[in-house]
Amino acid sequence: MITTNRKKRYNKLIVGFGLIIGLLIVVTPLYAEDFTRKGADSCLKCHDEESDFPVLSIFKTKHASQVDPESPFASAQCESCHGAGKDHERSQKKGKDDKPMLTFGKTSNIPASQQNKVCLGCHQNHGRTGWTGSVHEEEDVACASCHQVHVERDRVFNAQAQQQVCFGCHATTRAESHRASAHPLRFGQMSCSDCHNPHDSNNDSLLNRSNINDTCYTCHAEKRGPFLWEHAPVAEDCTICHNPHGSNHQAMLKQRPPLLCQQCHSPSGHPSTAYTSENASGNFQSRFVLGRSCSNCHSQVHGSNHPSGATISR
Ligand code: HEC
Numbered sequence: 678m679i680t681t682n683r684k685k686r687y688n689k690l691i692v693g694f695g696l697i698i699g700l701l702i703v704v705t706p707l708y709a710e711d712f713t714r715k716g717a718d719s720c721l722k723c724h725d726e727e728s729d730f731p732v733l734s735i736f737k738t739k740h741a742s743q744v745d746p747e748s749p750f751a752s753a754q755c756e757s758c759h760g761a762g763k764d765h766e767r768s769q770k771k772g773k774d775d776k777p778m779l780t781f782g783k784t785s786n787i788p789a790s791q792q793n794k795v796c797l798g799c800h801q802n803h804g805r806t807g808w809t810g811s812v813h814e815e816e817d818v819a820c821a822s823c824h825q826v827h828v829e830r831d832r833v834f835n836a837q838a839q840q841q842v843c844f845g846c847h848a849t850t851r852a853e854s855h856r857a858s859a860h861p862l863r864f865g866q867m868s869c870s871d872c873h874n875p876h877d878s879n880n881d882s883l884l885n886r887s888n889i890n891d892t893c894y895t896c897h898a899e900k901r902g903p904f905l906w907e908h909a910p911v912a913e914d915c916t917i918c919h920n921p922h923g924s925n926h927q928a929m930l931k932q933r934p935p936l937l938c939q940q941c942h943s944p945s946g947h948p949s950t951a952y953t954s955e956n957a958s959g960n961f962q963s964r965f966v967l968g969r970s971c972s973n974c975h976s977q978v979h980g981s982n983h984p985s986g987a988t989i990s991r
């Protein structure tokens with residue numbers, strides 16, 4: 678009795694195992710079929726430097742690292758980004774074009790959010806934590822609208838080339854940055870990412886720092902003070918008076934003095950209209966409105982440390 682029971686149990690076990698192994702035999706190839714057997718080597722039989730889209734330069738990028746266990750080429754290789762490729766390989770071999778791979782950028786065959794999911798699959802934890810909820814995410818901008826992964830050096834890491842990427846969508850900023858007075862962006866001595874983090878939703882206007890002034894202070898530390906005599910609007914927001922991208926007035930001012938100053942300071946009391954007739958010294962010029970106007974005298978517009986600098990004139 679005992680032996681037959683054992684036998685039965687053994688039989689059950691064997692049948693059980695058999696079923697599991699059988700399932701594995703059936704399922705594994707079904708699953709594995711999606712991916713090519715030789716990874717990049719399969720793809721490179723057809724896609725190389727001669728193709729319409731040359732792919733090989735990706736091997737000169739960090740994505741091709743074999744030693745970094747998180748890199749695409751340490752796992753599914755091309756298929757980590759473009760999706761499983763077995764069907765595509767087969768259909769292309771038959772001369773058909775009915776099994777497209779996932780594609781990226783403007784001509785992509787999938788929505789931006791889905792493209793980005795592929796990239797974020799690896800990059801979520803690499804400082805991309807602010808991406809979700811950022812303006813660019815909400816506006817369905819794709820990672821590949823800014824990044825090129827099939828080139829040795831992605832444009833965004835070059836100050837001048839990066840701007841061209843941004844200008845593709847931000848024409849107003851391009852116009853501003855070409856005005857007479859501007860940050861030296863167009864000479865490649867600065868880049869948009871000196872002030873902006875295009876990935877991050879944590880700060881207003883995708884700024885690198887928590888507010889405008891802190892962003893400016895990273896390079897213009899002397900404007901931070903503390904000053905014995907502060908000028909209230911300066912500590913509040915540099916962009917009250919300056920356009921950070923450029924302007925046609927000197928020092929990137931939004932308006933020229935006296936108008937700039939008279940947004941807040943009453944024109945009465947201080948003469949701020951030009952003399953209409955020759956003055957005592959035979960001069961048509963008014964130092965209140967011409968030249969540097971108010972700054973002729975109030976030269977320490979950002980604040981003064983002089984004991985008698987209450988009127989920020991020294
Ligand atoms: C038998 C040849 C062949 C193989 C193998 C092959 N492709 Fe293609 N692939 C083509 C052809 C032909 C096209 C369409 C013409 C073109 O744009 O290059 C294409 C198109 C593509 C496209 C553009 C979108 C599309 O599908 O139309 C991508 C991306 C792509 N292949 C990636 C891959 C990847 C990744 C692999 C390896 C997993 C691979 N291919 C293997 C021949 C091949």
Ligand code: HEC
Nearest residue numbers: 739740745747748749757758781795796799803820821824
């Ligand atoms: C399989 C994981 C994986 C996927 C998928 C992936 N990346 Fe990466 N990526 C990495 C690793 C690993 C690095 C190198 C380490 C680092 O800089 O974080 C890297 C680096 C980068 C860099 C920096 C390159 C440099 O020269 O400093 C950029 C930009 C980038 N990836 C963009 C993308 C974009 C865009 C996508 C989607 C089209 C993408 N990645 C998909 C793993 C991945």
Ligand code: HEC
Nearest residue numbers: 793796797800803804808813818819820823833839870875
């Ligand atoms: C609006 C343009 C833009 C978009 C969209 C964008 N990036 Fe970037 N990315 C940049 C710029 C510019 C830099 C270079 C920043 C710098 O100079 O440090 C960069 C740097 C990177 C880097 C390398 C430096 C780092 O911070 O680790 C990675 C990785 C990266 N981006 C991944 C992504 C991924 C993933 C996405 C999509 C979820 C994405 N980017 C979307 C513009 C963009």
Ligand code: HEC
Nearest residue numbers: 717720724730732749754755758780781821824825826827
């Ligand atoms: C890190 C993700 C990533 C990896 C890995 C990757 N690609 Fe790409 N591939 C892209 C992106 C993004 C584009 C869009 C163009 C660009 O940004 O450079 C692209 C474009 C392409 C195109 C042109 C598709 C079109 O829209 O016409 C082909 C073909 C292609 N890749 C093939 C390959 C092959 C073959 C490999 C492996 C050797 C590979 N890719 C590895 C992300 C990747």
Ligand code: HEC
Nearest residue numbers: 840843844847850854860862868869871872882889916921
């Ligand atoms: C010197 C720092 C700085 C640089 C460099 C810079 N920005 Fe800005 N940007 C700002 C500030 C500050 C704001 C917020 C302005 C405000 O709120 O009035 C801003 C706002 C923006 C806005 C929102 C719309 C607007 O104009 O207010 C866009 C778009 C923008 N920047 C794009 C760019 C691009 C593209 C580049 C590179 C060509 C760039 N910025 C370079 C500081 C900078």
Ligand code: HEC
Nearest residue numbers: 812816818822823842843845846869870873875881882883
């Ligand atoms: C594919 C198009 C596209 C590209 C490329 C692009 N942006 Fe944008 N960006 C947008 C859209 C759409 C908005 C939201 C509407 C607007 O403010 O113009 C936006 C908004 C912004 C804002 C304003 C954020 C706010 O809170 O008001 C800044 C700053 C900005 N982008 C910077 C950049 C920088 C820097 C680059 C280049 C590294 C860049 N963008 C590249 C499409 C793009």
Ligand code: HEC
Nearest residue numbers: 858859860861871872892893895896915919921927928929
């Ligand atoms: C990454 C460094 C950097 C940051 C951040 C920065 N600036 Fe500048 N700024 C410069 C450089 C470089 C110059 C050019 C100096 C020169 O030409 O001698 C400059 C010049 C200026 C000028 C004088 C322009 C002229 O024509 O005389 C003003 C005004 C100015 N910046 C305002 C700002 C404001 C406002 C911010 C914050 C929104 C800011 N800057 C952020 C680097 C920076």
Ligand code: HEC
Nearest residue numbers: 890893894897900910911914915917918919928969972978
């Ligand atoms: C109340 C208006 C006003 C505010 C607010 C303001 N500025 Fe200015 N800024 C000016 C004027 C006016 C000039 C031209 C001064 C001159 O003609 O000597 C100037 C010139 C500059 C210059 C070039 C000359 C110099 O002094 O180095 C820089 C840089 C600058 N500002 C940075 C800043 C920064 C950074 C902030 C914010 C912390 C800021 N400004 C806030 C009015 C302002």
Ligand code: HEC
Nearest residue numbers: 908909910917934937938940941971972975978987988989
């Ligand atoms: C956004 C508003 C604003 C702008 C623009 C502005 N100011 Fe002021 N200014 C103030 C405020 C607020 C005070 C502090 C007034 C107080 O404490 O009674 C002040 C104080 C002053 C003082 C010292 C006055 C006193 O009674 O202590 C002078 C001088 C002055 N500003 C000159 C200027 C000049 C010159 C400009 C143009 C380059 C200018 N301001 C632009 C808001 C502004």
Ligand code: HEC
Nearest residue numbers: 935938939942946947948949964965970971973974975988
């Ligand atoms: C010729 C030099 C000079 C010019 C130009 C000048 N100021 Fe003054 N400003 C002064 C002097 C000196 C004082 C101090 C007057 C006092 O203590 O009675 C002063 C005081 C002020 C004060 C403090 C409050 C007040 O009215 O006494 C403000 C605000 C002010 N000026 C704003 C301006 C503005 C705005 C302009 C440009 C339209 C300007 N100033 C042009 C010399 C000048």
